[in-house]
Each structure stands twice: as structure tokens, then as C-alpha cells.
Amino acid sequence: MAAATAEIDAHKAIVEAAAVAARLDAEWLDLSMPGTAPLRGARHPLTVVEARCLAVLRQLGFTVVDGPEVETAYYNFDALNIPKHHPARDMQDTFWVSGGLLLRSHTTTVQARVLQSKPPLPIRVASMGRVYRNEAVDATHLAMFHQFEGIWIDRGLTFAHLKGVLAFVAKSLYGDHRVRFKPKFYPYTEPSVGVDLACTVCDTAGCDACHGAGWVTILGAGMVHPNVFREFGYDPAEVSGIAFGLGTARMAAQAAGVHKIRSLYETDLRVHAALRGAR
Amino acid sequence: MKISVDRLRQFVALPADPREVRVLFDDLGLEVKRVHADAAFGTCFTLELLANRGDHHGYAGLATEVRGRTAGGVCLPEVASLVVGPPPVELIDEAGELLLTYTATLLERSGSTSELDPEELLPILASGQEAVSAPVDATNVANLEFGQPTHAFDADCIDGAVIIRVAKPGEKAWPLFAKEPVTLPLGALVIADRSKVLAIAGVIGCEESKTTAATKRILLESATFDPVAVRKAARGLNVHTDSSARFERGGDPSAPLVGAGRVVHLLERHGWKRVGTTGVIGQWRDPARVITVSARALGLFLDHPLTATEAADRLRRYGFAVVEDGDALSVRVPTHRLWDVENFADLAEELAKSIGYNATAEGLPPVAMGSQPSASEQAKDRVDEVLVGNGFFEVFTDGFYARDVRERLGLSEGHALWSHVETDNAIDRGYSLLKNNTLAQAVDAVAVNLRLHTKAIRAFEWTRTFHPRGEGTAPDERKTLWAIACGAAPGASWAHDDRVADVHLAVGLVAEIAVELGLALTVGAPDPTHSLASLLHPNRQAAVRLGDQVVGVLGEVHPTVLTGFKIKRERPVYLQLDQDALLRAGAPAPFVEPPEVQVVTRDLAFTLPHRFAAADVAAVLATGPGVASVGVADSFAHEQDGKPVRTITYTLAFAPERTPTAEELNELVASLIQAVHERFGAQGVSLRA
Numbered sequence: 001m002a003a004a005t006a007e008i009d010a011h012k013a014i015v016e017a018a019a020v021a022a023r024l025d026a027e028w029l030d031l032s033m034p035g036t037a038p039l040r041g042a043r044h045p046l047t048v049v050e051a052r053c054l055a056v057l058r059q060l061g062f063t064v065v066d067g068p069e070v071e072t073a074y075y076n077f078d079a080l081n082i083p084k085h086h087p088a089r090d091m092q093d094t095f096w097v098s099g100g101l102l103l104r105s106h107t108t109t110v111q112a113r114v115l116q117s118k119p120p121l122p123i124r125v126a127s128m129g130r131v132y133r134n135e136a137v138d139a140t141h142l143a144m145f146h147q148f149e150g151i152w153i154d155r156g157l158t159f160a161h162l163k164g165v166l167a168f169v170a171k172s173l174y175g176d177h178r179v180r181f182k183p184k185f186y187p188y189t190e191p192s193v194g195v196d197l198a199c200t201v202c203d204t205a206g207c208d209a210c211h212g213a214g215w216v217t218i219l220g221a222g223m224v225h226p227n228v229f230r231e232f233g234y235d236p237a238e239v240s241g242i243a244f245g246l247g248t249a250r251m252a253a254q255a256a257g258v259h260k261i262r263s264l265y266e267t268d269l270r271v272h273a274a275l276r277g278a279r
Numbered sequence: 280m281k282i283s284v285d286r287l288r289q290f291v292a293l294p295a296d297p298r299e300v301r302v303l304f305d306d307l308g309l310e311v312k313r314v315h316a317d318a319a320f321g322t323c324f325t326l327e328l329l330a331n332r333g334d335h336h337g338y339a340g341l342a343t344e345v346r347g348r349t350a351g352g353v354c355l356p357e358v359a360s361l362v363v364g365p366p367p368v369e370l371i372d373e374a375g376e377l378l379l380t381y382t383a384t385l386l387e388r389s390g391s392t393s394e395l396d397p398e399e400l401l402p403i404l405a406s407g408q409e410a411v412s413a414p415v416d417a418t419n420v421a422n423l424e425f426g427q428p429t430h431a432f433d434a435d436c437i438d439g440a441v442i443i444r445v446a447k448p449g450e451k452a453w454p455l456f457a458k459e460p461v462t463l464p465l466g467a468l469v470i471a472d473r474s475k476v477l478a479i480a481g482v483i484g485c486e487e488s489k490t491t492a493a494t495k496r497i498l499l500e501s502a503t504f505d506p507v508a509v510r511k512a513a514r515g516l517n518v519h520t521d522s523s524a525r526f527e528r529g530g531d532p533s534a535p536l537v538g539a540g541r542v543v544h545l546l547e548r549h550g551w552k553r554v555g556t557t558g559v560i561g562q563w564r565d566p567a568r569v570i571t572v573s574a575r576a577l578g579l580f581l582d583h584p585l586t587a588t589e590a591a592d593r594l595r596r597y598g599f600a601v602v603e604d605g606d607a608l609s610v611r612v613p614t615h616r617l618w619d620v621e622n623f624a625d626l627a628e629e630l631a632k633s634i635g636y637n638a639t640a641e642g643l644p645p646v647a648m649g650s651q652p653s654a655s656e657q658a659k660d661r662v663d664e665v666l667v668g669n670g671f672f673e674v675f676t677d678g679f680y681a682r683d684v685r686e687r688l689g690l691s692e693g694h695a696l697w698s699h700v701e702t703d704n705a706i707d708r709g710y711s712l713l714k715n716n717t718l719a720q721a722v723d724a725v726a727v728n729l730r731l732h733t734k735a736i737r738a739f740e741w742t743r744t745f746h747p748r749g750e751g752t753a754p755d756e757r758k759t760l761w762a763i764a765c766g767a768a769p770g771a772s773w774a775h776d777d778r779v780a781d782v783h784l785a786v787g788l789v790a791e792i793a794v795e796l797g798l799a800l801t802v803g804a805p806d807p808t809h810s811l812a813s814l815l816h817p818n819r820q821a822a823v824r825l826g827d828q829v830v831g832v833l834g835e836v837h838p839t840v841l842t843g844f845k846i847k848r849e850r851p852v853y854l855q856l857d858q859d860a861l862l863r864a865g866a867p868a869p870f871v872e873p874p875e876v877q878v879v880t881r882d883l884a885f886t887l888p889h890r891f892a893a894a895d896v897a898a899v900l901a902t903g904p905g906v907a908s909v910g911v912a913d914s915f916a917h918e919q920d921g922k923p924v925r926t927i928t929y930t931l932a933f934a935p936e937r938t939p940t941a942e943e944l945n946e947l948v949a950s951l952i953q954a955v956h957e958r959f960g961a962q963g964v965s966l967r968a
Contacts, residue, residue: 033773034773036770036774037770038668038669038670038768038769038770039670039735039768039769039770040667040668040670041666041667041668041669041670041671041672041673041737041739041769042667042672042673043663043667043673044672044673044674044675046675047663047673054652058649058650058651058652059646059649060643060646060649061646061647061648061649061650062650063650063653064653064656068753068756069678069743069745069756070700070713070745070753070754070756071753072753094704095702095704095705095710096702096703096704097700097701097702097703097713098700098701098702098703098747098750099749099750099751099752100751101751101753101754103678103702103713124650130675130678130743132678134704134705134706134710135706136706136707137707143677143679143707143710144675144677144678144679146675152644154644156644157644158579158580158581158582159580159581159582159627159631159639160581160582160583160639160640160641160642161642161643161644163636163639163640163641163642164641164642164643164644165643165644167641168643180305180306180636180637181636181637182305182306182307182308182310182636183307183308183329183628183631183632183636184308184329185308185329185330185331185332187331190622190624190625190627190628191624191627191628191631192628193636194308196305212313212314213311213312215305223624223627225624226622226623226624236623236624264675265675265676265677266674266727267674267676267720267723267724267727267728267738268727268728268731268733269672269674269728269733269736269737269738270728270731270733272672272673272674272738273672276672
């Protein structure tokens with residue numbers, strides 16, 4: 001009797017297993033078909049880069065300030081040590097709008113407004129956003145693009161501090177690549193500094209990516225010009241400042257391997273879908 | 280500026296390896312944009328010079344900059360010593376302060392003349408210019424070597440005196456290389472004689488006084504002019520020359536005799552000779568600018584050990600005259616740096632360059648505490664996450680558009696969006712109007728993607744619109760979030776999850792954003808006063824409100840607007856929210872413990888007449904005792920008695936304190952049905968049998 005029961009159980013198990021196997025076989029799904037999870041979109045690569053820059057600056061206590069895009073010549077030029085007919089005005093072909101106003105050509109205007117408002121020291125603010133240049137658009141020139149700037153005002157800030165902050169920012173954003181400092185000219189800073197990063201492709205040997213230079217400029221910076229301080233009632237003998245700007249559009253393009261910055265400003269969503277994976 | 284490295288070696292000692300020279304140049308702010316290996320001229324550099332350093336526009340200036348770092352000497356080319364005296368022609372200064380220094384030297388052919396030697400021509404040939412004639416070449420060489428522009432006039436073409444004056448209104452001149460005479464810009468400084476303009480000062484000479492192969496006598500001009508005057512003229516004429524580039528950055532008012540001396544030296548080697556003495560006029564007097572600084576303060580600023588003696592030595596290499604008095608340095612600014620050296624910071628920059636920007640110390644200032652993203656920044660991130668999670672891509676559009684956008688949107692004068700802030704000098708008509716709405720660019724984005732056969736279109740942007748507030752007053756800048764969707768959701772179409780985006784998607788986005796931000800955003804009756812009201816489908820739009828305040832709008836884009844953008848079949852849905860309202864601090868909903876008892880659900884289907892809002896019935900159902908939530912399970916559009924109706928199936932979730940019996944539940948449902956009938960029965964709402 002027991003043997004018969006065991007034999008029945010064994011057959012039952014075989015039958016059940018066969019049934020399960022048949023069911024599983026019938027339930028075969030073609031997993032080579034594309035997935036059906038809802039596809040995400042993406043933030044713009046520029047927004048991503050700005051967030052990275054801000055995260056770095058927040059470690060140093062920076063906060064974000066904002067300002068108008070339609071400005072007066074005072075905030076865009078005069079207050080920033082760029083008087084009328086100064087050669088530097090050539091560097092920024094300006095969009096003038098009705099009423100003698102203009103579209104800001106740099107986000108330094110925000111810094112001017114911050115200085116004018118005389119917040120307590122230390123001032124550590126970052127400003128970012130759209131800026132405008134009255135230029136014909138081509139692969140590398142845009143009539144509107146983005147800038148990202150920071151300013152640190154306090155007593156006792158030195159050229160060494162400027163270099164320290166710039167090196168910290170560069171290292172935080174780009175890792176352990178070599179950086180070098182070089183003299184530059186910006187009307188609102190003195191001394192002015194350019195920061196180059198060793199080309200991440202050739203490490204200064206020179207290649208197509210860096211146009212043979214071996215270095216890629218990533219930052220423009222300097223000590224706030226005494227005339228800017230005087231303009232807003234600060235005594236440059238008492239107060240000094242660090243100012244710097246990052247070309248976030250170029251950074252975003254570099255990060256995504258985009259050769260034409262204009263691509264970043266197109267509404268072709270094929271580009272943005274590709275950028276999502278590329279960054 | 281393109282220079283020959285080998286030629287520069289004749290001015291100053293340089294490293295043997297051109298690669299090291301390049302590193303040195305980059306380190307000095309003389310940025311090497313390109314290196315050329317030229318068979319004839321050796322290694323050449325194309326330099327990008329600093330915008331404020333006119334003195335770098337010549338080999339001598341570059342050599343001085345190198346010496347500032349490397350010490351040693353600078354060896355300058357030979358210069359004829361000019362004797363200043365009565366001018367060879369009458370010189371009349373009518374320009375006042377716009378003329379700094381003007382010198383005139385007369386030369387004439389002396390027997391046979393010859394062209395400059397290849398060695399002498401090297402600076403201009405290496406720069407890419409071509410040799411023209413000895414007089415012209417000599418002036419070009421002098422300019423490249425010393426950074427002092429000079430100009431040679433055919434002296435026999437000059438009618439009487441040489442007058443330096445401002446151009447008369449409407450006055451014409453015939454600049455070299457121009458096809459015909461041009462009207463001079465107002466305020467342009469000119470060099471003229473009694474009957475014509477000989478040159479636009481500091482910019483370019485003129486055809487009628489140019490030297491030719493037949494020229495027998497040369498009047499050599501070497502001068503410095505007011506930088507702004509030169510700049511205005513160059514811009515006004517749209518003529519930019521090596522001379523104007525140099526003068527616009529501020530010429531050295533003490534250099535004209537040197538520049539002229541170099542030209543004279545070269546020409547005297549090739550058959551020309553001076554006649555008489557060199558005349559000099561001009562308003563400029565050396566201000567003898569002295570900056571007094573503390574060497575210790577300079578050292579502290581650079582965080583570099585710096586004695587007064589070392590600081591003085593380094594500054595002297597650049598041409599500064601320095602008197603030491605203990606820690607104090609009295610620094611006399613040389614004439615070639617009067618335009619850019621005025622204060623402590625300028626001298627600190629000189630020293631930093633001399634020491635090397637990469638050789639000074641670096642260190643972070645003390646930082647007590649980092650900072651956190653503000654509430655509005657965090658809120659923006661959460662909104663981004665909602666949109667991105669729903670397949671939207673962030674884009675950036677221009678701050679302006681073309682005038683025809685009014686036509687494309689179908690706007691007429693008097694419409695709230697007719698008035699724009701306009702650009703005055705846009706070089707492209709696409710930049711004519713600052714945008715006062717974001718719908719146009721959103722719909723354009725859809726049109727662009729449809730043309731590219733992109734079927735799933737989801738885009739959003741945080742941007743600003745500009746609204747005029749009167750002449751001379753800054754426009755009202757409104758920060759806005761817009762999103763647009765068109766076509767199926769992005770993803771695999773084979774799974775038939777291809778419901779086309781409609782206004783309900785926008786309603787859902789608002790609901791999700793409201794939850795994320797803790798804001799009581801509601802979607803309700805359209806706001807007929809909204810500027811977009813006429814641009815959205817009249818029966819498929821709604822206002823987004825925060826309390827009583829309208830903070831946004833959503834809807835299907837009006838068919839006439841779509842026609843303006845050549846969109847024929849698709850029905851994009853658009854959402855716009857006021858950023859400031861959206862990012863104000865919300866209050867997260869308090870946590871409510873889910874009921875411990877088993878939730879019981881019942882479906883109820885009501886037939887609603889055309890245009891009757893489903894939410895009104897849901898609101899009545901939600902008032903029932905024990906009703907935890909009311910959802911919509913189905914919507915079915917059909918006809919009833921020949922009229923269009925919808926049947927909405929509501930799912931009621933009951934969460935009473937104890938599990939009700941079937942009878943109790945039926946009683947409760949019956950009471951809710953009764954309530955709906957009492958409230959809306961007269962309007963045609965009825966329970967679907």
C-alpha cells in the first residue's frame with residue numbers, strides 16, 4: 001500500500017512538474033524587445049554643470065543671487081570700470097534696447113548690484129544666467145549664452161587667496177589635472193588671471209582637442225579692481241575681493257563632447273536625448 | 280599679432296627651445312594662439328595680446344615684458360637721432376587735447392634709392408604683410424619694432440600747411456584701399472592740408488597723399504593721438520588697422536621721435552636723406568605720475584617674501600623709475616605705461632608677472648561654514664524632477680525673437696502681448712523683440728521637432744519674459760516655467776502605451792508639482808484676462824491658482840496659433856507657471872496614518888451632460904461619511920437621447936472605523952447617490968444603470 005502511494009505521489013509530481021514546465025514554456029517572453037519603463041527626460045547639461053559649480057562653491061559658503069537681464073549701462077559698464085569708449089566695450093558687442101537700456105553682456109552686473117547694496121562682510125555670492133552679445137550666430141558664437149560668476153569680498157583677501165580659491169574650484173570640478181595661472185585683462189579686476197587646465201586628452205603635449213596649446217582655459221578671474229570698490233563706497237585699502245567667472249556653456253559642451261556650443265541651445269530633442277547619455 | 284621668434288631674440292634673450300618660449304609667453308600673458316614653423320622666418324607666433332596693453336604691439340614692448348621676468352637687457356634697433364627745430368612744413372594744431380604729440384620730418388631722394396633688405400623687412404614679412412616700397416615698408420617695420428605707428432605722405436601732394444583738426448560735418452576723405460571717398464564720422468580727428476584730408480588720424484592715410492614710385496619727397500608723420508578719438512573714427516569708418524589697434528590702447532606720447540628716428544634710419548640706408556629739422560607740436564606734457572607703495576604691503580598682497588630692493592629691481596625692469604626709502608617705494612610710471620598703471624594693484628600685477636603667477640603662494644581664505652541651497656533652489660530642483668520624470672527635456676531658448684512672431688501668434692494691435700521691449704541695434708532681425716511670452720518659442724520647439732520626425736515631444740524651460748513699463752524704465756522681468764508636450768509619451772510604442780499628450784497631462788503635472796512643493800495649487804476655471812487666454816483652445820484651457828491668485832495657465836494650443844507655426848494635425852498642450860509663485864515656500868501636507876481597517880471600494884457610474892465638470896460630482900461623493908478618497912476609474916463619451924454625454928465611473932474608497940456590513944455599505948452608497956441626484960439631478964446628472 002505504501003509503495004503504491006509513493007508511486008502515485010511520484011507520478012503526481014512528474015505530472016505537476018510537466019504542467020509547470022508547459023506553462024512556463026507557454027509564458028516565454030521576448031526580452032530582446034525594448035523596455036517599457038517610462039523614459040525620463042533630462043535637465044539641460046548647462047543646468048547640471050551649474051549645479052556642480054554651485055555645489056563646489058557652497059563648500060566655501062557661497063550663496064546664489066540673481067539680477068535683471070535688462071540693465072543700465074551703469075551696471076554693465078561704468079560701475080565696473082568700463083567707461084565709454086573703453087576698448088573693453090569692444091569685447092562685448094552690446095544689445096541696446098529701447099530707452100537707453102541694454103541686455104547684460106555679463107553676469108558681473110549682479111556683482112555690481114550686490115556691492116551697491118552693501119551687505120555685511122564677508123560677501124560670498126554666485127550669480128549665473130543668460131547673457132547677450134550682439135553677434136551673428138555660428139557654430140561657436142551665440143547671441144545668448146550662459147555665464148557663472150562668483151565674488152568674495154572681505155578684509156585681507158590676497159592674490160594668494162585668489163589663486164587658492166581658483167585652484168580649489170578647478171580641482172573640485174576637474175579632478176587632479178594640472179592648472180596654471182596666467183595674466184589676463186578684465187576691466188573690473190586687477191590683477192586679472194586666467195586659469196588653464198592641462199588638456200585632459202594630451203596632458204599639455206598638444207592635440208586637436210586643445211588646438212595644439214596643451215592647455216584649455218577654464219576660468220577668468222582677478223582681484224576686484226580698486227575703482228570698482230571706490231564706485232560703491234568701499235575703501236580698497238581696507239577691503240579686497242576675489243572675482244571669477246566660469247564659461248559654463250563651454251564646460252557643458254566639453255563635458256558632453258559637443259564641438260558646437262550652438263547645439264546646446266537648440267530645441268531639437270534628439271540632441272537633448274543624446275546629451276542625456278553623453279554627459 | 281604675428282611675430283618671428285628669431286627676430287625677437289635680437290631684442291631680448293629667449294630660451295633656445297621655441298616650446299619653452301611659448302610657455303614663457305603664455306606665462307607672461309602673451310598668449311600664443313598659434314605656432315608657425317616657417318621655412319623663411321623660423322618659428323613664428325600668432326599672439327593674442329591683452330586688450331589694455333598697447334605697448335605689447337611691437338617687438339620692443341614684448342622684449343620689455345620678457346625682461347620683466349628674465350632680467351637682462353633689451354637691445355633695440357638703431358634709430359637716427361632727430362634734431363628738433365623749425366618744422367619742414369607749417370604744422371597747425373586745431374585739435375587741442377586730442378592731439379598729444381605730432382612730429383613731422385621731411386626726407387627726399389638722394390640719388391638712387393633701394394628697397395629695404397630682407398633682414399630689415401623680416402618683421403613685416405613674418406607678420407604676413409607684403410613689402411610695398413621703401414617708405415611704406417620702413418614705416419611698417421618701425422611700427423612692428425617699436426609699436427609706434429608712423430605714416431609717410433608724398434610731400435609734394437600737400438597743399439600748404441599740415442593741420443590736425445576735427446573733421447567738419449559731412450566732410451569726405453578717400454582712405455587708402457577704399458573704392459571711393461567716404462563721409463567721415465562726426466568727431467573724427469584728421470590730418471589735413473589747406474584743401475583736403477591727408478589721413479584719418481591714427482587710423483589710415485588717404486589716397487590723395489599716398490607715396491608712389493614717383494614720390495621724390497616724403498613728409499614723415501609720427502604722432503600720438505587721443506585713444507578715444509582714434510577709436511571713434513576707426514569704429515565709425517569700420518576700418519581697423521595696426522595703427523588704430525595701437526593708438527586705441529593708448530600710444531606712448533614720448534615715442535614719436537623714436538619711431539620717426541627708426542624710419543629715418545632705415546630710409547637713410549636706402550637713398551633718402553633728411554631735409555631740415557623735425558617739427559614737433561602737441562598738447563601732451565608728462566604728468567610724471569608717481570605711485571607710493573609699501574614693499575611690505577605688496578609682499579603681503581602677493582603672499583611672497585619681497586624686500587624693497589627686490590620689488591624696486593623688478594619694477595625697474597619694466598621701465599619704472601623707483602626711489603627706495605626704507606619700505607616705501609616711490610614708483611615713477613614710464614610714459615609707455617601711463618594708460619594702464621595707476622595704483623597699488625597695477626604695481627602688484629607687475630610684480631606678480633615678474634615673479635610668475637605660478638610661482639607665488641596660494642591658499643584658501645579661512646571658511647567658517649559652507650552653505651545650503653536656498654528653499655527656492657530646492658523647490659526648483661523638485662519641479663525639475665517632476666518634469667524630467669515625466670519625460671520632459673530642459674531646453675534654453677533665446678531671450679528675443681523676430682517681429683513676425685506677432686503674426687505667427689495671430690496677435691493684433693491692442694492684444695495684451697502686442698507691446699514688446701525692442702532692441703535698437705540688433706544685427707539680426709531674429710533679435711528684434713525681447714520676448715513677452717514663452718508660448719511662441721514653445722510651439723516653435725514643437726514645430727522644429729515635428730519637422731525632424733520626433734514623435735514624442737516634451738520640453739520645458741525656466742526663463743524670463745520682458746514687459747515694457749515706459750520709455751527709459753527697466754521692463755518688468757517675469758520669471759516663468761513653461762512646458763509643452765505633443766504626441767505620445769517617450770518610450771516603446773510596441774507596448775501600445777502611446778496615449779497622446781493632452782491637457783490632462785498638464786493637469787497631472789500641476790498636481791505633482793503641488794505635492795512636491797507643498798503648495799495648494801488648483802486647476803480651475805480659465806482666467807479670461809490672462810494674456811494667453813485667446814491663444815489657447817477656449818474649451819481646453821484652465822487657470823492654475825494658488826489661493827485666489829492666478830499663477831499659471833494650461834491648455835491645448837489654439838488651432839490658429841498652430842497654423843501660424845505650420846502645425847497641422849498635432850495638438851500640443853502647454854503649461855506655464857509663474858516661477859516666483861511656484862518657488863515660494865510651501866507647506867508640506869501633514870502625514871496622515873493610513874487606516875488600519877480594510878479599505879472597501881465601490882464603483883459608481885454617473886452620466887454627466889456635456890460641459891459638466893466631473894470634479895463637482897466627486898466633491899459631493901467625497902463628503903460621505905467614511906469616504907477616504909474618490910477616484911476616477913473610467914470616462915466614456917457617448918450619446919444619450921441624441922445629446923453628447925459622458926459616463927464617469929468613480930471609485931469610492933471607504934475606510935470606516937469598523938468594517939461595515941454589506942447592508943450598511945449599500946445604505947451608505949445609496950445615500951451618496953441620493954445626494955448627487957439632489958444636487959445635480961436637475962442639471963441632468965444621473966446614475967448610470
